[in-house]
Amino acid sequence: MxxxxxxxxxxxxxxxxxxxxxxxxxxxxxxxxxxxxxxxxxxxxxxxxxxxxxxxxxxxxxxxxxxxxxxxxxxxxxxxxxxxxxxxxxxxxxxxxxxxxxxxxxxxxxxxxxxxxxxxxxxxxFSELGPEPLESHFTADEFLKMVEKKKGMLKTMLINQKFLAGIGNLYSDEICFDAKLLPKSQVNEITVQDKIQLFHSIKQVLQRGLQYGGYIEMPVYQNDQLTGRYNEHCYVYGREGEPCLRCGTMIKKEEISSRKSFYCPACQK
Structure with missing residues (x-):
């Protein structure tokens, strides 16, 4: 999607x-x-x-x-x-x-x-949609307030459109990798510093996805050279059995919240 x-x-x-x-x-x-x-x-x-x-x-x-x-x-x-x-x-x-x-x-x-x-x-x-994560007024302080009393798995929180608008299965895994956190981490058990890093990873990964034209492979118009290039730059998504780009450990796939999820078991904690 x-x-x-x-x-x-x-x-x-x-x-x-x-x-x-x-x-x-x-x-x-x-x-x-x-x-x-x-x-x-x-x-x-x-x-x-x-x-x-x-x-x-x-x-x-x-x-x-x-x-x-x-x-x-x-x-x-x-x-x-x-x-x-x-x-x-x-x-x-x-x-x-x-x-x-x-x-x-x-x-x-x-x-x-x-x-x-x-x-x-x-x-x-749009009445129940969460904030836009790439808006300039979406700050780390606002994010910390949003997650202060959150419970449950990190991936489940990230893909909840009432929490943040626009993140789905692929980019939630990419964000968790960038933040060095496991998708099944319990939100209430990660440190404040981890949460701050998670905030920056959300911004960075989504901007990176946009920079490479997202992952949809079909061009939007004739001679479109940008759309779909993110497929060549995924950190973990769709890379089961391939080496982690950060530490070389084999990427694993697991079902989390009824969704396929990809992560590095070594450098994501």
Whole structure:
């Protein structure tokens, strides 16, 4: 499932290509991917201009000049591609938004969705989301207050969207590695210094993920050279049986909170 770096990568690319563009046509081939009838959805979108594209956690928000928004959650397997009919990947598209000869394709939305929402509906969707970890006002002091009375496993805390918005299975393991902490560590048993390091690891790993274009392998547009490069730079995720980049010990895989987790048993404590 795309996490914060992947969705921020999408946001940046789509902002460059779509801001100020007007929707000329809408094609929906899977009605379950939207929250209205196809006719309503189409009528509300055609002729509307994209005035901003924002991200909140793992969501993208396409702001329309009508005052309403499109809320996107890709969920597991969801992808996007922007291009023409000549260069689009040969994959099943659930929704296509056209902007003249350029099209934004939503692919693999079997679990994901694109919903047309009013500003009040949008606010309600985000009412329980935690802070954005890359925002400048998210500080170590704020983080220490948040974890002061937390219990349970570290990984479980990190992937809880009510705690922090945007971290999922992959980056939680990468963060734990960077902080030299085991994903199954009990939050109330790690030291204050460990918690401060964890805060810095959250920031560093997510920025690193964004720097390398996230882990989604499919390019977002033709000749996209950035998207998906994080796969070449993972610390531990997906590297079971390979040597730790820090100490050389073999990386292990274990199921934690019903999720596959990767870690180094030697240098993560």
């Amino acid at each position: 795309p996490e914060l770096p992947e969705m921020e990568n999408y946001r940046r690319i789509l902002s460059e290509q779509l801001l100020g563009k007007t929707v000329s046509n809408v094609l929906v081939t899977r009605e379950k991917s939207i929250n209205l009838s196809v006719e309503q959805f189409t009528n509300l979108l055609k002729g509307r201009t994209i005035i901003a594209i924002e991200r909140r956690g793992k969501y993208l928000i396409f702001q329309l000049d009508s005052g309403n928004s499109l809320l996107l959650h890709l969920m597991l397997g969801g992808l996007m591609y922007i291009g023409t009919e000549q260069d689009v990947p040969k994959r099943t598209k659930q929704i296509t938004l056209s902007f003249g000869e350029k099209h934004l394709y939503f692919i693999g939305l079997r679990l994901g969705y694109l919903h047309h929402l009013s500003s009040d509906q949008l606010s309600a969707r």
